[in-house]
Amino acid sequence: MADLLFEVENHIATITLNRPEAYNAFSEEMILNWIQALETVRDDDSIRVVIVKGNGKAFCAGGDIKAMHAGEGFFKSKEDISSTGLARKNSLWKKIQLIPLLLEEIDKPVIAQIHGFAMGAGLDMALMCDIRIAAASAKLSESYIKVAIVPGDGGAYYLPKLVGIDKALDMLWTARMLTAEEAKEIGLVTFVVDDDKLEEFTRNYAEKLANGPQTAIRFIKRAVYQSQKMDLRSALDYISSQMAIVTELDDFKEGVDAVIHKRKPVYK
Template sequence: MADLLFEVKDHIATITLNRPNQMNAFSEEMILNWIRALETVRDSDDIRAVIVKGNGKAFCAGGDVKAMTAGKGFFESETDITSTGLARKNSLWKRVQRIPLLLEEIDKPVIAQVNGFAFGAGLDMALMCDIRIVAESAKFSESYINVGIVPGDGGAYYLPKLVGIDQALDMLWTARVLTAAEAKEKGLVTFVVPDDELEQFTLDYVTKLANGPTTTLQFIKRAVYQSQKMDLRSSLDYISSAMAIVTELDDYKEGVAAVVEKRKAVFK
């Protein structure tokens, strides 16, 4: 079977990491298929929301350590085994680093459904998502230091934005393993749910988003992320432009009518 599964149903795309016997550690095939899946999500008007999850007992263990012992870098091509630093840098850029760059282009909600272990780059892949829904038994660690490498996929960018610089450095320097409750306390995850409710909770959450006013949801996401890089005046200018657009849409008219008529809105 493919190392990554991709399906679309009821306007929801599901990306499933599918190497359960390897705790869904990355392979070249997985990364390349992940890139193609995200390009489809970005370009498809039919897709309104995304779930990223792992098959089996783990979300993702990050890079494949066995590949490293075979003389390959974490994210290098299996056909391009080379010891040069430049080649390893380019391998990261052409493969795993494409994922956060593509996610930055996607205005649709992207939800991580995390079970089991989310370690190293696996944790970072969850951090790149907008919302993290995790099982009570899930475990989290920035484990790069254990094999003497740096967070090459963007963890040093995402982690301090969620937990603060000091907490991020502590996690990256010590590789301490956090429980789901500890991760929630640090602001690393959004929801913690019982293991047997994870699948349904996530589906219900994403279904609600997929049935919401699509353009408005996308504008809200972009406004939140863009405002982190703007001054107040620029942010207000951006959001007023978005308001001018969404108030001309049918979803706005339906939403107002539903409130006035005291019924549930039905968005297209």
């Protein structure tokens, strides 16, 4: 079977990491299929929400250490990236680093469904998502330091934005393992749910977003992320432009009418 599965049902796309025998550690095929899946999500307006999850006992163990040691798989591409530092840098840029860059282009909600282990680059893939829903038994760690490498996929960018610089450095320097509740306390995950409720909770959350006013949802996501790079005046100018657009849409009329008549809105 493919190392990554991609399916769409009822406007919800699911990206499933599918190397359970390796705790869903990355392979070259997985990364290339992941990039292709995200391009489809970006370009297909019928897709409204994305769920990222893993098969088997873990969400994702990140880089495949055995392959790294052997110079195989993702760590030995057609360009023989084991040969020079520059080749390894270029391989990161052309492959795994495309994932956060593509996610930055996607205005639709992206949800990480975390169970088992989320380690190193596997955890970073969850940090790139908008919402992180973790099973109570999940374990999370920035494990790069164990093999004396750095977070080459963007973890050093995302982690401090979520937990602060000091906590990010602590996680990256010590590789200490966090429980799901500890991760929630520092803002690393959004929700913690019972293991047997993880799939149902995530799906229900995704369906609620998929049935909401799509333009407003996407505008809100873009406004939140863009505002992190703007001063107050620019952010207010940006959001006022969005308000001018959404108040002319049928979704706005439907929402107002539903509130007035105390009924559930139905968005197209």
